Amino acid sequence: MRTVDVVIVGASLAGAAAAKRTVDAGLETVILERKELPRHKICSGILSPRGHRFLLENFGPLPRETLHEPTSCRGVTFHFPSMVSMPMDFFHGTTPHLHRKYSDHWAIQRSGAEVHDQTSFAGLEEKGDHVLVHARKHGEPVTYRARQVIGADGPSSLVVRAVYPDYTKQIPWFFVGQKFHEIIDCPLSSEYFHFWFHPGLGHYTWSHARDGRQIVGVGFKRGDNFAKKHAVVQNYLEEKHGVRLKPAGDDHEGCAENFGPSLINRYVFGKGNVLLTGQAAGFLNMIGEGMSCALHSGAISGEAIVEARLRNRPVQEMYRRMIASEVRRCSDQWNPLKIAFDKPHEADFPEALMKLSWRERGLVLRDMWNFIVLFKEFKWGRQIAGAALQRPIVGGYSMQRWL
Numbered sequence: 001m002r003t004v005d006v007v008i009v010g011a012s013l014a015g016a017a018a019a020k021r022t023v024d025a026g027l028e029t030v031i032l033e034r035k036e037l038p039r040h041k042i043c044s045g046i047l048s049p050r051g052h053r054f055l056l057e058n059f060g061p062l063p064r065e066t067l068h069e070p071t072s073c074r075g076v077t078f079h080f081p082s083m084v085s086m087p088m089d090f091f092h093g094t095t096p097h098l099h100r101k102y103s104d105h106w107a108i109q110r111s112g113a114e115v116h117d118q119t120s121f122a123g124l125e126e127k128g129d130h131v132l133v134h135a136r137k138h139g140e141p142v143t144y145r146a147r148q149v150i151g152a153d154g155p156s157s158l159v160v161r162a163v164y165p166d167y168t169k170q171i172p173w174f175f176v177g178q179k180f181h182e183i184i185d186c187p188l189s190s191e192y193f194h195f196w197f198h199p200g201l202g203h204y205t206w207s208h209a210r211d212g213r214q215i216v217g218v219g220f221k222r223g224d225n226f227a228k229k230h231a232v233v234q235n236y237l238e239e240k241h242g243v244r245l246k247p248a249g250d251d252h253e254g255c256a257e258n259f260g261p262s263l264i265n266r267y268v269f270g271k272g273n274v275l276l277t278g279q280a281a282g283f284l285n286m287i288g289e290g291m292s293c294a295l296h297s298g299a300i301s302g303e304a305i306v307e308a309r310l311r312n313r314p315v316q317e318m319y320r321r322m323i324a325s326e327v328r329r330c331s332d333q334w335n336p337l338k339i340a341f342d343k344p345h346e347a348d349f350p351e352a353l354m355k356l357s358w359r360e361r362g363l364v365l366r367d368m369w370n371f372i373v374l375f376k377e378f379k380w381g382r383q384i385a386g387a388a389l390q391r392p393i394v395g396g397y398s399m400q401r402w403l
């Protein structure tokens with residue numbers, strides 16, 4: 001059995017950021033990753049300005065091999081059923097278009113942690129002053145003894161299930177899938193990530209250029225049919241936007257997404273010496289941007305461990321106090337009062353709206369409302385309104401709602 005200070009589950013961005021903090025503080029840190037590194041990760045790779053700053057400040061400039069073609073992204077274009085399109089540039093210029101297979105591996109290497117890949121987390125036992133972590137490497141059981149464990153293993157986290165066995169039944173699950181097409185003709189600008197607020201297409205519909213092909217992606221409540229949903233979107237793009245694509249290659253892919261906890265301030269941060277971070281904890285920004293909050297929350301989880309040791313305080317107490325700032329950043333993005341009266345996002349939606357005619361503004365607001373109605377069945381409305389009203393009164397979001 002290997003004894004270390006910290007075990008981190010998941011060699012992704014949250015894991016890299018957490019490891020950077022614990023390694024810098026001199027803690028012996030091992031990262032467990034179930035896949036062989038460098039590993040593939042389904043993602044558009046559009047990095048927000050805040051995520052970009054984090055990578056620069058903590059890991060340095062990104063090498064060329066960590067980027068897709070086009071190597072950068074200017075911002076996001078929203079499209080509406082009324083055929084209004086709103087391009088919005090990121091604040092402070094373009095950001096890198098990450099190739100997650102290589103960018104994540106680069107960040108993990110630069111964290112300085114020891115990495116055990118092809119090692120799957122399988123379970124844990126809280127022992128009071130330490131945690132036993134059970135994993136499998138090439139099918140063989142391996143055990144680690146750690147003072148603290150960080151679960152940074154993404155949306156379908158097994159660490160979350162180990163700590164809260166019923167949690168996955170308490171939240172709605174979505175499926176997001178994307179197909180890759182050779183391009184015949186594509187009038188959508190390759191400089192932007194394109195997103196459709198269209199209830200007839202799905203809960204999350206997007207398209208963008210990557211390495212000479214066009215990605216067409218669709219997200220919906222789990223249980224629907226990916227091929228059918230994708231075909232509807234592809235036809236729509238051709239009919240309405242003149243996007244002519246060849247049939248998709250056979251490298252299509254998809255995964256389950258835990259979209260929702262950040263909207264309603266229902267994060268899961270762990271128990272005892274086990275901390276949860278990144279998307280495993282529920283962090284996901286507007287239009288599914290999850291890298292910047294994975295990086296920041298990951299770093300905070302690592303810092304919390306360092307601080308708890310220095311101050312001889314329980315690590316959960318420290319983490320929950322410190323993570324409140326990232327909860328504000330993330331949940332503000334979904335807060336209607338913040339959206340109306342502040343600028344919680346990293347591209348200027350109000351400015352783009354004001355560039356439209358009065359008629360177009362009316363159409364956009366009507367289309368957005370119709371899109372929001374699509375989410376009615378999840379009964380988030382009251383919870384979002386409650387959190388929005390609480391935000392100015394207590395200066396944040398209630399910790400009582402976190403697990």
Ligand SMILES: Cc1cc2nc3c(=O)[nH]c(=O)nc-3n(C[C@H](O)[C@H](O)[C@H](O)COP(=O)(O)OP(=O)(O)OC[C@H]3O[C@@H](n4cnc5c(N)ncnc54)[C@H](O)[C@@H]3O)c2cc1C
Binds near residue numbers: 045047119255
């Ligand atoms: C289709 C799609 C497009 C997206 N596009 C964007 C985008 O353009 N911009 C953006 O900011 N965000 C995007 N996101 C969201 C973003 O990818 C995630 O929010 C972000 O990667 C979360 O980071 P993380 O470190 O928390 O977890 P993840 O990136 O999910 O990483 C978890 C890691 O844990 C490993 N792991 C899982 N289970 C185990 C186990 N049992 N044992 C050991 N290791 C394990 C996984 O292999 C993985 O390496 C997109 C997501 C999807 C699905």
